[in-house]
Amino acid sequence: MTAGRTAAAAEEKLRQAQKMEAIGRLSGGIAHDFNNLLTVVIGAAETLAEALADRPELAQVAQVALEAAERGAELVSQLMAVSRTQPLTPQTVDCNRMLEGLLPMLQRTLSRDITVRLEPWPDPICCRADLTQLTSAMLNLCINARDAMPEGGRLILRAARQEGPDGPMAALSVEDTGEGMTPEVRARATEPFFTTKPEGAGSGLGLSMVYGFAAQSGGRLDIESAPGRGSRVTIRLPQALDAAPDPGATRLSPATPRPGLRVLLVEDDALVRGQVEQRLAELGCATRACADGYEALDALAMGGPFDVLMTDINMPGGLNGRQLAEHARLLIPNLRILFTSGHTEDPVLRTLGYDPRAAFLGKPYRRAELGRKLADLAAV
Numbered sequence: 001m002t003a004g005r006t007a008a009a010a011e012e013k014l015r016q017a018q019k020m021e022a023i024g025r026l027s028g029g030i031a032h033d034f035n036n037l038l039t040v041v042i043g044a045a046e047t048l049a050e051a052l053a054d055r056p057e058l059a060q061v062a063q064v065a066l067e068a069a070e071r072g073a074e075l076v077s078q079l080m081a082v083s084r085t086q087p088l089t090p091q092t093v094d095c096n097r098m099l100e101g102l103l104p105m106l107q108r109t110l111s112r113d114i115t116v117r118l119e120p121w122p123d124p125i126c127c128r129a130d131l132t133q134l135t136s137a138m139l140n141l142c143i144n145a146r147d148a149m150p151e152g153g154r155l156i157l158r159a160a161r162q163e164g165p166d167g168p169m170a171a172l173s174v175e176d177t178g179e180g181m182t183p184e185v186r187a188r189a190t191e192p193f194f195t196t197k198p199e200g201a202g203s204g205l206g207l208s209m210v211y212g213f214a215a216q217s218g219g220r221l222d223i224e225s226a227p228g229r230g231s232r233v234t235i236r237l238p239q240a241l242d243a244a245p246d247p248g249a250t251r252l253s254p255a256t257p258r259p260g261l262r263v264l265l266v267e268d269d270a271l272v273r274g275q276v277e278q279r280l281a282e283l284g285c286a287t288r289a290c291a292d293g294y295e296a297l298d299a300l301a302m303g304g305p306f307d308v309l310m311t312d313i314n315m316p317g318g319l320n321g322r323q324l325a326e327h328a329r330l331l332i333p334n335l336r337i338l339f340t341s342g343h344t345e346d347p348v349l350r351t352l353g354y355d356p357r358a359a360f361l362g363k364p365y366r367r368a369e370l371g372r373k374l375a376d377l378a379a380v
């Protein structure tokens with residue numbers, strides 16, 4: 001490459017990075033308030049739909065509102081993935097087993113004309129990543145591969161250990177024998193909203209989400225492709241040094257907490273607080289609700305007792321959720337902690353993966369997700 005072309009390429013990279021940063025700031029900025037609003041809307045619509053069970057025509061209206069709010073929530077979470085601000089709970093993931101776990105899901109989505117081949121790494125290989133998001137990223141790549149092979153073909157899922165500049169990486173790739181990409185398409189493929197699919201068929205957010213996820217997880221995304229020669233898309237993630245995968249990564253816990261679980265709820269937004277209190281009551285929890293950290297500390301100091309502290313991370317005035325959790329642990333060392341937030345940049349999220357007695361729930365969430373998180377936490 002000539003010096004001029006190298007400089008142009010560097011400039012293009014910088015421009016791309018600045019664009020992604022601007023998108024990140026925009027979506028991160030609106031996400032917090034937007035998520036709080038959607039939490040309330042989803043909660044209200046869920047309650048209405050249930051209360052109106054004997055009025056089907058009205059229940060239907062509540063159901064429509066619920067679905068619309070959930071679509072809004074889905075869009076916000078997609079934008080967060082693109083802008084690398086989505087809530088991630090990294091854990092140690094066994095890459096070979098993760099690929100195997102994709103197979104049943106693929107059988108349901110791929111046509112019979114596509115054969116799937118699994119090429120696991122001969123030795124166990126683990127990476128550190130959010131398992132749910134990694135699975136969804138891999139499925140995203142497989143759907144792209146499927147769409148590139150309308151006449152059928154071969155899809156290869158591969159795990160490999162590679163040496164990266166910053167140490168060993170786990171490389172997870174999806175390879176297809178489809179139509180491939182022109183250099184122009186390849187260059188723009190990770191751009192948000194870029195799609196070559198017909199109107200309504202693709203949002204163009206798939207690869208940009210996977211790109212954002214890989215970057216946020218300390219890894220990267222690489223695309224190799226040529227027209228008529230198929231494509232190989234690879235997610236490279238830092239290899240986990242402790243080889244044993246988290247037991248939680250495969251264990252299935254009950255979907256609802258045990259009856260009477262004692263929850264100390266801390267949420268500064270009164271609307272959200274009321275909603276969550278009601279959700280918790282419906283899940284059979286015994287809840288004490290507080291508007292700020294000091295009130296919560298008082299409740300803890302009075303002797304509770306509580307099984308779980310469920311706290312918003314971002315609270316104005318004095319104690320934020322993380323500080324509250326630190327104080328609370330001094331009073332009850334074994335206390336389970338469930339952080340919630342519409343924001344995802346808090347450093348607390350980076351340490352969560354190491355503390356099995358703490359978890360994170362991104363707003364907005366449905367009652368079922370709340371139930372599962374509480375059940376998971378109580379089970380450790």
Ligand SMILES: Nc1ncnc2c1ncn2[C@@H]1O[C@H](COP(=O)(O)OP(=O)(O)OP(=O)(O)O)[C@@H](O)[C@H]1O
Nearest residue numbers: 144145148180189195196202203204205206207231
């Ligand atoms: N495996 C592949 N083979 C050929 N082209 C691909 C492949 N993966 C992605 N592309 C190209 O990159 C574009 C962007 O992909 P991306 O996943 O971001 O969006 P999409 O698949 O079009 O829509 P969405 O994923 O949001 O439903 C695609 O429209 C397609 O042109």
Ligand SMILES: [Mg+2]
Nearest residue numbers: 140144206207
């Ligand atoms: Mg796609």
